Each structure stands twice: as structure tokens, then as C-alpha cells.
Amino acid sequence: MNISQSFRLAVKSLATSKMRALLTMLGIIIGVAAVIIITSLGNGMQNYMNDQFESMGSNLVQVQIYGRGMGSSRTIEPEDMYALAEKYPDYISGVTPYVTAQAKVRQGTEEYERTSLYGVGESFLGEQGSTMRGETLATGRFLKFVDVDRFQNVCVIGAYLAQNAFSGDPLGQTISIGGMPYTVVGVLDTVADLSEGSGDDIIYIPYTSALRLNGMADANFYMFTSTTRDTASAAKGIIENRLYQTFQSSDYYFVMTSAEMMDAMDSMVNTLMMILILIAAISLLVGGIGIMNIMLVSVTERTREIGIRKSLGAKGKDIRSQFIIEAGTTSAIGGAIGIVLGIIMANVLTNVIAFALNTTNNGFVAVPTIGGIAVSFGVSVGIGILFGYLPANKAARLNPIDALRYE
Amino acid sequence: MEHLIELKDVYKIYQMGTETVHALDGINLTIDEGEFVAIVGQSGSGKSTAMNIIGCLDVPTSGTYHLGGVDVSTMDDDQQAEIRNKMLGFIFQQYNLIPKLNVQENVELPLLYAGIPADERHERAIRSLERVGLADKRKNLPNQLSGGQQQRVSIARALAGNPSVILADEPTGALDSRTGREVLGFLRKLNEEGDTVVLITHDNSIAVKAKRIVRLQDGQIIYDGDASDPRAVVQPTLSGEEEEDIPPGVFHSEEGQA
Numbered sequence: 242m243n244i245s246q247s248f249r250l251a252v253k254s255l256a257t258s259k260m261r262a263l264l265t266m267l268g269i270i271i272g273v274a275a276v277i278i279i280t281s282l283g284n285g286m287q288n289y290m291n292d293q294f295e296s297m298g299s300n301l302v303q304v305q306i307y308g309r310g311m312g313s314s315r316t317i318e319p320e321d322m323y324a325l326a327e328k329y330p331d332y333i334s335g336v337t338p339y340v341t342a343q344a345k346v347r348q349g350t351e352e353y354e355r356t357s358l359y360g361v362g363e364s365f366l367g368e369q370g371s372t373m374r375g376e377t378l379a380t381g382r383f384l385k386f387v388d389v390d391r392f393q394n395v396c397v398i399g400a401y402l403a404q405n406a407f408s409g410d411p412l413g414q415t416i417s418i419g420g421m422p423y424t425v426v427g428v429l430d431t432v433a434d435l436s437e438g439s440g441d442d443i444i445y446i447p448y449t450s451a452l453r454l455n456g457m458a459d460a461n462f463y464m465f466t467s468t469t470r471d472t473a474s475a476a477k478g479i480i481e482n483r484l485y486q487t488f489q490s491s492d493y494y495f496v497m498t499s500a501e502m503m504d505a506m507d508s509m510v511n512t513l514m515m516i517l518i519l520i521a522a523i524s525l526l527v528g529g530i531g532i533m534n535i536m537l538v539s540v541t542e543r544t545r546e547i548g549i550r551k552s553l554g555a556k557g558k559d560i561r562s563q564f565i566i567e568a569g570t571t572s573a574i575g576g577a578i579g580i581v582l583g584i585i586m587a588n589v590l591t592n593v594i595a596f597a598l599n600t601t602n603n604g605f606v607a608v609p610t611i612g613g614i615a616v617s618f619g620v621s622v623g624i625g626i627l628f629g630y631l632p633a634n635k636a637a638r639l640n641p642i643d644a645l646r647y648e
Numbered sequence: 649m650e651h652l653i654e655l656k657d658v659y660k661i662y663q664m665g666t667e668t669v670h671a672l673d674g675i676n677l678t679i680d681e682g683e684f685v686a687i688v689g690q691s692g693s694g695k696s697t698a699m700n701i702i703g704c705l706d707v708p709t710s711g712t713y714h715l716g717g718v719d720v721s722t723m724d725d726d727q728q729a730e731i732r733n734k735m736l737g738f739i740f741q742q743y744n745l746i747p748k749l750n751v752q753e754n755v756e757l758p759l760l761y762a763g764i765p766a767d768e769r770h771e772r773a774i775r776s777l778e779r780v781g782l783a784d785k786r787k788n789l790p791n792q793l794s795g796g797q798q799q800r801v802s803i804a805r806a807l808a809g810n811p812s813v814i815l816a817d818e819p820t821g822a823l824d825s826r827t828g829r830e831v832l833g834f835l836r837k838l839n840e841e842g843d844t845v846v847l848i849t850h851d852n853s854i855a856v857k858a859k860r861i862v863r864l865q866d867g868q869i870i871y872d873g874d875a876s877d878p879r880a881v882v883q884p885t886l887s888g889e890e891e892e893d894i895p896p897g898v899f900h901s902e903e904g905q906a
Contacts, residue, residue, distance in 0.1 A: 246753075246760065250748065250749075253748060254748065257748075545744070546746050548744075549744045549745075549746060549757075550746075550757065550761075551729060551732075552703070552705065552732060552738050552744075553732070553733065553738070553757050553758040553761060553805070553809075554729050554730065554732045554733020554734070554758055554761040554762065554809070555729060555761050556725075556726045556729045556730070556761070557725060557726055557729075558726075559761060641705050642700055642705050642706055645705075645740070645744070
């Protein structure tokens with residue numbers, strides 16, 4: 242009936258005392274902005290991780306072997322894993338050991354301390370021409386079976402090294418790894434931003450050479466690719482069976498598909514997000530109490546107005562809805578300000594994080610979700626109505642005679 | 649014929665701590681359509697309580713009150729609000745306009761609560777403002793108007809709902825005597841045009857502008873009759889209490905000492 246007038250009155254009374262309105266809404270503004278920032282960051286994080294997984298290939302199965310310790314006869318050798326791939330070609334399309342090597346990388350007088358060094362097999366490069374981590378070759382060739390078989394000192398390097406260590410012409414040249422000269426046979430395309438320590442600062446060598454560098458007998462990490470995304474969990478089962486045969490216990494290895502890893506990461510981010518949102522919700526609660534407080538003051542200040550309205554025929558519900566609309570409007574405006582502030586802050590944070598991570602392309606973008614915006618706006622209006630109810634009810638129950646006499 | 653206002657054996661009894669106060673002590677009063685009645689009395693006479701009950705702002709402790717043939721003495725708050733909205737137009741001493749609303753919005757308030765659509769509301773409010781000669785001020789805020797103009801706005805507001813009774817509570821109390829006379833003249837004009845006006849006042853000189861005077865004392869009616877009757881304005885003496893003679897100069901000497 243008089244919703245539009247109540248709404249206009251609410252806006253008018255907010256506009257006449259801007260400072261008070263701002264302070265009233267502050268709790269809601271902060272709470273909503275916090276929720277928007279948190280959901281934006283969480284959403285951005287999930288998008289970022291999903292992109293990373295997507296580029297690695299969603300049919301990846303990673304195998305971590307802890308083993309039964311030194312001297313145990315129960316070990317898994319690369320041949321055992323290769324045999325699996327041969328035995329189940331319908332499920333497993335590729336397998337390679339994946340050895341993180343610890344060795345000094347040197348070219349000329351320059352030492353590359355942040356360079357990642359991995360030992361892999363020739364099937365690390367899939368049939369589509371990209372590696373299991375999603376890299377593609379720019380020039381030269383990838384590692385071959387013969388390189389692995391003969392412990393050849395050859396390597397494939399990332400774009401950062403090609404540019405910095407060899408000024409763009411690395412093929413056939415050598416780089417020192419663990420004191421041994423390795424011939425560069427291939428260069429990868431740029432995947433990150435060509436900076437030190439990024440995805441472009443990487444070297445692949447034959448896993449046999451990497452094991453030797455590490456002084457290890459067997460690889461403890463393997464990467465499998467399933468034939469399709471859908472066969473990933475079947476491939477996982479096959480691998481687990483084989484590992485169980487050897488170790489007779491599931492405590493000595495861990496097999497995980499990309500999808501599972503993605504799910505695990507997603508749920509981790511979600512859990513974190515929920516905790517943070519709960520904390521932000523405390524601010525919304527405090528904001529609601531702030532609104533209630535000011536509404537109670539407002540009811541007292543406007544006792545006479547309430548009396549006048551009642552004498553002119555306003556019923557309890559008319560007065561109640563007027564004050565509830567006013568509280569709802571206050572918190573809705575606060576919520577809208579909070580949303581705008583949150584989106585601005587999310588953008589600022591995107592740039593800050595991009596700067597901190599030193600990534601400019603395919604980087605992290607905090608994207609506000611429509612759902613997050615809708616929910617936080619709805620919640621802020623709801624809080625206004627909820628916390629406006631008590632003062633509104635107090636107003637509605639005022640005795641018109643006393644209210645008219647109130648000075 | 650049915651009376652517009654009919655109070656029968658109306659008592660209003662308050663409990664003030666251990667004391668029982670009979671604000672209205674058995675009132676019988678009827679007012680017919682088209683009358684102009686002044687309810688007069690000193691403070692504490694019960695006239696405010698009478699006005700609250702006639703105005704459906706309060707209910708009697710006992711007795712019945714029929715307004716327009718309907719028993720309103722047992723109604724709940726919301727039912728009373730509806731009666732106030734439909735049948736009564738209030739004019740208060742302090743004008744009681746809402747400062748944040750402009751003149752037209754103030755006049756529209758009773759129509760708003762009656763659920764009348766916006767177009768008709770605007771139209772009736774403007775017509776009502778025209779009757780008090782303030783249509784050109786309709787976009788002004790109340791505090792941009794003089795006291796007399798504000799009181800005319802409140803009269804327009806009282807008229808807007810087309811009430812059966814106009815209830816004016818000390819309508820000239822906050823005005824200078826010239827504008828007070830104007831407002832009273834206005835109430836007379838309304839009465840001549842057919843409206844029923846009930847005026848509540850403590851002031852005999854204002855009460856005599858009405859056609860009929862009802863004088864209250866200690867919660868009882870001590871005179872009810874034509875305003876031109878000399879008895880209507882006789883100030884009743886307080887029974888058993890004589891005014892003490894205060895020796896002249898007492899207050900002055902005290903002030904001098906201070």
C-alpha cells in the first residue's frame with residue numbers, strides 16, 4: 242500500500258543524515274565487501290587451478306611410491322610400470338617415471354639456482370605432441386628411448402633458459418648439470434612469462450640420468466595417462482592392483498587421478514572459503530545489530546510522528562512495515578555499497594597477487610560470482626528486515642495518546 | 649433519530665499508584681450531525697480524556713460509546729485506527745504535521761492509510777488544500793509556512809478523509825490571537841457547510857464561538873447547552889476552597905533576598 246512512500250521516506254532520511262547513515266551501514270558494507278572478496282578470490286583460485294589441471298591434461302594419473310625402505314626386496318621398477326601400459330592399452334596410453342633431480346645447473350659462469358630439473362622417459366611426450374604437463378616443443382626433438390636406455394646426457398630446456406643461457410640459439414650447445422655437460426636437443430614453447438623460477442625455467446633429462454644424479458635405484462614417482470578422461474579411474478584401479486601385488490599393503494603408495502586431485506583442491510578451497518565467509522558473516526551480524534540500534538533510536542526520535550500517523554488511521558502493520566522497509570532499505574544500500582567495494586577490492590587484489598606471483602599471462606584473476614553477489618545482497622536485505630523487526634514492532638505497539646504527547 | 653456521537657455512562661478510571669483517578673465520572677453526551685460543540689474545562693477537568701475517547705484514541709473503562717451508530721468502545725487498536733481513518737479528522741494544538749513530508753504529502757496521509765490510489769489521493773489532497781487556500785504551497789515543507797498556514801494545512805488534512813466529525817484540540821493554542829480568530833472562523837465556515845465540529849478548549853472566549861457548550865469539571869458535565877446562554881461561560885468556583893490572599897510584596901522581597 243505505502244511501500245513506495247516508505248521507501249522514499251527511508252532514502253530521504255538516509256540522505257539527510259549521511260554520516261549517520263554511513264556509520265549505520267558500515268558493518269553491512271564491510272561484511273558484504275568481505276564476502277564478495279572471499280568468494281571472488283576463491284572463485285579465481287578454483288578457475289586458476291582448473292586451468293592448470295586442464296593444461297596438464299585431465300586424464301593424468303599420478304603415482305607416488307613410498308616403498309618399504311632400503312633393503313626391502315619389494316620394489317617397483319620402471320619396467321614393471323611400462324609393462325602395465327603394454328598390458329592394458331585400452332586404459333593406459335602412456336607412462337613415465339618422473340624424477341625430481343637435485344643438481345647444480347650451470348652455463349658459463351652463470352648458475353641457475355631456481356631451475357626445475359626433472360628426469361622423465363620418452364613417453365612423457367604424448368601422441369598429441371604435448372607433454373604430460375601440457376608443454377609443446379618449439380624446436381628440436383624430445384627425449385627418445387635411446388637417450389633413456391643409454392643414460393645419454395641430453396636435455397630439453399624451457400624457453401627461459403633458451404633465451405637467457407643461450408641467447409636464443411641453444412640447439413647442440415651444452416649446459417652443465419651436476420658437473421656433467423648435457424647437450425640441448427630440444428626447446429619448449431613459452432608456457433609462463435619467461436621469468437626465472439617460472440614454468441619456463443625448466444630442464445628435462447632422461448630419468449635414468451636423473452636417478453644417477455640423485456644416487457637412487459628406482460623412481461618413486463610416475464605419471465600415467467589414461468586413454469580418455471573416463472578411463473582414468475579404471476587406470477587408477479589397474480595401477481593400484483599392481484602396486485598392491487608387490488607391496489601387499491596399500492600403505493606404501495598413493496595413486497591419484499587429476500580429477501580427484503582437482504576435486505580435493507576444490508573442496509579444500511571451498512572449505513577455506515566457507516570458514517572465511519563465516520568470519521565475514523560475523524561482521525554482517527554486527528552490522529545488523531548496528532542497524533537495529535539506530536532503528537531503535539529512530540523509533541524514539543520519531544515517537545511523535547508515529548503518534549500522528551496512528552491518529553490519522555495508520556494501523557500497527559502500517560507502522561511496522563514502514564520501519565521494516567526503512568531498515569531493509571538501509572541495509573540494502575549498505576549491501577550495494579559493499580558489493581561495489583568488494584568488486585573493486587577483488588580487482589585490486591587480482592593485480593596485487595599477479596604482481597606478487599610475477600605472472601602476467603594465464604595468471605590468477607579474482608572473479609566475483611553472480612551467486613556470491615546475489616546471496617550477499619539478499620543476506621544484507623534479510624539482515625535489515627530481521628534486525629529492523631524488533632524496533633518496528635516497538636513502533637507499531639506505541640500507544641497513540643502517549644506518542645502524540647511525546648516531546 | 650440516531651445520534652452521530654452517543655456516550656452513555658462513560659467512566660474512565662486510572663490507577664495512579666494507590667490512588668484511583670476518575671478522569672471521566674459518568675458522562676452522558678450526544679452530538680448530532682451538523683453541530684458545532686465546544687467541550688470546555690480547566691486542566692484536570694477530564695476534557696482531554698473525553699477528547700481521546702471521542703477521538704477513538706482510547707476506550708472507556710465502562711460505559712458505551714457509539715459513533716455513527718457503531719459501538720466503538722470495545723474495539724481493538726487496529727479497528728479503532730480504521731474508525732479514526734474513516735470517521736474522524738483531527739486538528740491539534742501543535743498542528744502535528746510530519747516535518748519531512750511536504751504539505752501535499754501530509755494532507756494525503758489519511759488517504760494513504762485508507763488505501764486510496766495515488767491519483768485520487770493527489771486530487772483529493774489538492775481539493776482539500778484549495779478549501780483552506782493553500783493549494784499553491786503544496787510542495788512546501790511545513791517549516792516553510794507560518795503557524796497559521798500550518799494549522800490550515802492540518803485542517804486540510806483533517807478534511808481530506810471526508811470525516812463525519814472534525815475534532816479540534818485547542819486549535820488556537822499555539823497561534824497569536826489574529827490567526828487564532830482566522831482558524832476559528834474557518835471552523836465555523838466548515839460547520840456552516842455541514843461539517844460536524846467538536847472543539848476542545850480551556851478558553852471561554854474561544855468556546856463561545858461554538859453553537860453549543862459542554863462544560864466539564866472533575867470528570868462530570870456541569871453545563872450542556874446553548875453557547876449564547878450566560879450560564880455557559882460562568883467559571884465554576886472551586887467548592888470548599890477559597891482563594892488565599894497573598895500579601896503583596898512577598899514574592900518581591902524573596903527575590904530581593906536572593
